Amino acid sequence: MENVPPHQQQQFMTNLEQMQTRDSFTMYTNVVSRCFDTCVHKFKSKNLDSREGACVENCAERYAKLTMRGGVRFAERNATLQQQAMLAGPPK
Amino acid sequence: MDAAAQVKSQLFEMEMYSDLFSKMQELCWRKCIAHSKEEELSVGEQSCTDRCVSKYLEAHLQVGEILKEQSQQPQQ
Numbered sequence: 393m394e395n396v397p398p399h400q401q402q403q404f405m406t407n408l409e410q411m412q413t414r415d416s417f418t419m420y421t422n423v424v425s426r427c428f429d430t431c432v433h434k435f436k437s438k439n440l441d442s443r444e445g446a447c448v449e450n451c452a453e454r455y456a457k458l459t460m461r462g463g464v465r466f467a468e469r470n471a472t473l474q475q476q477a478m479l480a481g482p483p484k
Numbered sequence: 485m486d487a488a489a490q491v492k493s494q495l496f497e498m499e500m501y502s503d504l505f506s507k508m509q510e511l512c513w514r515k516c517i518a519h520s521k522e523e524e525l526s527v528g529e530q531s532c533t534d535r536c537v538s539k540y541l542e543a544h545l546q547v548g549e550i551l552k553e554q555s556q557q558p559q560q
Contacts, residue, residue: 410492417500424547425507428540435516435531438538445546452547456554 419459427451504544512536 396404431447432440440448516532517525525533 406489410489410496413493414496414499417496418503420548420551421500421503421507423551424504424540424544425511427547428543429511432536432539432543433515435535435539438535440539440542440546444539448543448546449550452550453554456551460554 423452423455426455508537508540512540 427448430451431444512533516536517529520526
């Protein structure tokens with residue numbers, strides 16, 4: 393990024409932020425969809441009963457924790473791979 | 485936030501609602517609609533659909549709260 397002019401760097405950051413916003417919205421709707429599918433099977437009333445509510449809560453929390461942990465491990469692994477690539481030097 | 489970013493942000497939110505709606509449709513179809521050959525929804529299917537939509541939106545709000553809480557906690 394050092395050779396990129398500051399104006400373009402700014403543009404990059406803005407685009408990145410927007411991408412992240414979009415990703416988080418996508419994750420949100422995915423979680424709702426998966427958890428609803430897993431947890432809700434009967435439609436005798438129009439509100440979630442306590443069992444369904446607890447199931448959804450559990451499901452969403454686990455998904456969020458998975459995402460965070462996955463993200464951390466992904467970043468670690470990526471960093472290791474990049475380091476290895478740098479040590480190996482340019483392809484011969 | 486400048487005007488362009490605000491517009492983008494609103495667009496994303498609208499996209500999210502559209503996504504929400506289509507996922508809800510898919511699930512409520514699968515859970516409520518019997519695969520009969522009639523055109524009209526039965527009374528049972530109609531009320532199932534109403535309730536499914538209501539429950540889905542409730543789940544949507546609940547998950548929103550949970551994800552917000554989770555994102556405010558420190559990572560492990």
